[in-house]
Amino acid sequence: MQGRxxxxxxxxxxxxxxxxxxxxxxxxxxxxxxxxxxxxxxAGKQGPVPPMRSPVQHFMTRDGGDYAAGLPEAYGFGFADDVIMLATHGTTHIDALSHVCRGGLIYNGFSSNTITSRGAKRCGIDKLAPIVTRGIFVDLASPETDPQGEAIRRDQLEAAIARTGVAPAPGDALLVRTGWLSAWRRGQGDVMRCTGLHHDCAELILEAGFALVAADNVAVEVLPSHDPSTAVPLHLKLTWENGVYLAELFDLEELAQSGQNAFQLVIAPLRIKGGVGSPITPIAIL
Incomplete structure (x- = not known):
């Protein structure tokens, strides 16, 4: 399965x-x-992430209480400091190409044994350079859409892209609003049952040349899977087979209100040596 x-x-x-x-x-x-x-x-908030991932922990290692309790300021100043413990896929994030495997292999035929307790020797997130490209935004959320478990099919996605009036070109990024995140914020979202792309969207994405697909849910693709052979068919077809990046838990509400479908997208993953994903703050410049 050598890549192109x-x-x-x-x-x-x-x-x-x-x-x-x-x-x-x-x-x-x-x-x-x-x-x-x-x-x-x-800190202390579980979600919106699957239950197998730890909630974020945020600790202050120095704060105003230390000085109130009598700690003297040194060299003419005081300071505050903190530490955060966060699952790399526990917030808005991008998956590394080492994130999924099948049959003992990751992207490009590398062995999954190259991922050890010390991280990913191959295809780690440190191998991903910053992304600065054109983003194309499609909004497939509506009051009629059930945010839990509805599959967005290829024809729906194709029609939504056509409505933007923007012709995709190789290297573009596709951002998809499903409405799941806003439903979760209303207390209606289930992290293991969310509207997303059906795996029949994969060929359209590959034909268009998208380098990245991002969505406002936990997996980009629909959960539960509509493919009886695997729980993550879109991950396997796009990332595992073709090296297309998936990014999840994007907040697309303000972008949806802007009315702009094409923009500059900037994503800089943390340079985590051997990481299989990275928290990110994606930026849209309209």
């Missing part, structure tokens, strides 16, 4: 984001408005 960029490739579809793709993103900027697409990180 050679036997040693660990970047996958990031190879599609060349200077032309970056300039295409820059040229889509119209107003200069900057929107964060990240959800808030709050």
């Amino acid at each position: 960029w050679g036997a040693e490739d660990e970047a996958g579809a990031r190879n599609l984001i060349d200077a032309e793709a970056t300039l295409r993103g820059i040229s889509s900027v119209r107003t200069g408005q900057v929107i964060s697409l990240a959800i808030e990180i709050e």
